[in-house]
Amino acid sequence: MTISQTRNLFILLIVVCIVAFAVMSIDSVRKVSAERTPPVTEQVAAGKAVWQAKNCNDCHTILGIGGYFAPELTKVAERRDADWLKGFMTNPQKTKPGTTMPNLGVSAKEADDLVAFFQWVSKIDTNGWPPKPLVSTSATASSGAASAGQMLVRQKGCLSCHRIDGQGATGPGPDLSKVGKRIGNDLLTRRLINPRDVNPSSTMPATPLTDSERDSIVEYLSTLK
């Protein structure tokens, strides 16, 4: 093949690819707007504008795109209720003490818009992404935070003394399968900080935990009812 023949074949192939890609792109954008995403309301559009103005996307991923520094937010509206999200975005430290999310000065209105945006994103038809975890870690733990607490309970060796739903040691610690029914969150937190603070004769060691780890464990234990 001569160089000019090679060039002509090159141009032909590229043009075919570009045309095919353009046709599929037109079809895709039409389907995305009409069928695969809910209608974009003014509030959703305003939420997206805040999302971009605060550059959330360089720490968080959404639809799997962005920074891998902070949690994925595609389905955040299914994990957290609107009030929690709003409280967290306007004042992260107050809602979740010890969090490393900076206070970005999000106003109440902006937070409402962002919540509407997250709710909209969670309804996008993503071909089933993100996938459900293959290993179901607990029947009771439905939210991400609860399963984090459950993993921590396993990692920190709680099950060497306690038993939950038939897993773990039978003693010396009490069975925690229904601990959420018996003990409130404040008391659970105090017991985790210093067990002897609540019961001076307790033999439970004070396991070193960060604030967020303790919160995750309490959140998980409180679901055990």
Added chain:
Amino acid sequence: MTATSTSFDRIPAKRSIALPLPEVKYESQKLAFPYLLLSTLLFPLMIVFGIIGAAQYIWPTLFLDTLNFSIAREAHLNLLIFWLLLGLMGATYYLVPEEAETEIFSKRLAWIQFAVFAVTGVAAMLVFMVFKQSEGKPFVEAPFYLDVLIAIGAVIFLINIGLTILRSRWTPLLFVLFTGLAGLSLLYLIDLVSFKNLSVDYFFWWWIIHLWVEGTWEMVAAAVMAFVLFKITGVDRNVLYKWLYIEVGLTLVTGIVGTGHHYYWIGTPDYWLPLGAIFSGLEPVPIALMVWDTLRHTPNRQLSAIHRVAWYWVLASAIGHFVGAGVWGFAQTLPQINEWTHGTQVTASHGHFAFFAAYGALIIAAVYLTLPQIRGLRLFGQRRGMWAFWLMNIGMVGMVMSLTVAGVLQTYLWRVLGMDFMVVRDQYLAFWLFWRLLFGGALLAPGVVLFVWDFVSLSIGPAPKVTPAGAPELATS
């Protein structure tokens, strides 16, 4: 021979080399210099923000109120694009006159274009860091008015290069190069538009990100690579031209529809799953061809000694391009895998490797090939360049391996086991991300500093004397 303070006589004579060509053939090839200089200076700045971001994974409250991770990342990403584009533009200004056999159309336009890009770059950093403004889309966070400036700079560049070629001759290399430059400028215009629907916004955002790095940038880089190979190996141009069409053709055939591998999970129709898988699954083929094509042109011993550093970077680029873009990309491009790895550090490992090898290494090769001739040096030491080469490459491979382990671990614990994102990040990934920081900070970064030092010493060091017989002689006082 007495000792002097020049940088040349500190290098043992046996490590020095004599270049066969005294100076550039066309005066306007020297326009490459400001572009390559700015590119080389922005490279370490990008590393600084990379190190800050990497450190924030280990110490998350570092600079939390002044320069949090999102700012560090946007600076890192934008500097990446800037130093690579400036490097490719510099290489373009060097090769176009020689390939078209004419001077550049307008030197003044080239300087205006340079000023536009330099001002935009500085302004973008100020906007991110001081005014904390962002357009909020990764890689293209610069605000609208700076986007317009960048577009103006790109148009000036296209006019200048286009008119240069038009009034002289089109070679296949120039055809591929110019099409690539025009394509990347056109695609950038999409950034001037924003869509209210996030899925549609991302759909077109990928036209910039993917069709740049796996399309138009590849065309520019392939042309630069062909030119570099021609200069180093002296291979027959017609053979090179034909291969250029074949390789770039295959790259585009697989790469254009291969954009589909970004359309699996963002709300786009499911026909992209098989299309993206098939076409992007074939993307390693042209890259493998490029490696084979490069290796079979291995220069003879004399030539490779003359261009030792440049040649090493060419090899690093070819091999790293195949491993980083081809293998690491293929490893996660099939939907069955990508469903689990999408949005994890696995992507980061691929991104770092591919950008560094396909574009970074190639630009450094071009610097070592062109800078001595722009400066009219017949003699320069290669020891510092080789140290920089090994430090940077070992550092990058170490970083990529650490990120890969972190990514696989993250995929398993977060995605497969369903553990909390932050628990996984802080308790399980920190160890591996610390290794990433260490490889980046202790090997890659010193390598980059050495490279910049080498660049500066080659730029301002005095040209050594040459005896009438052509045998180089070390400068004496």
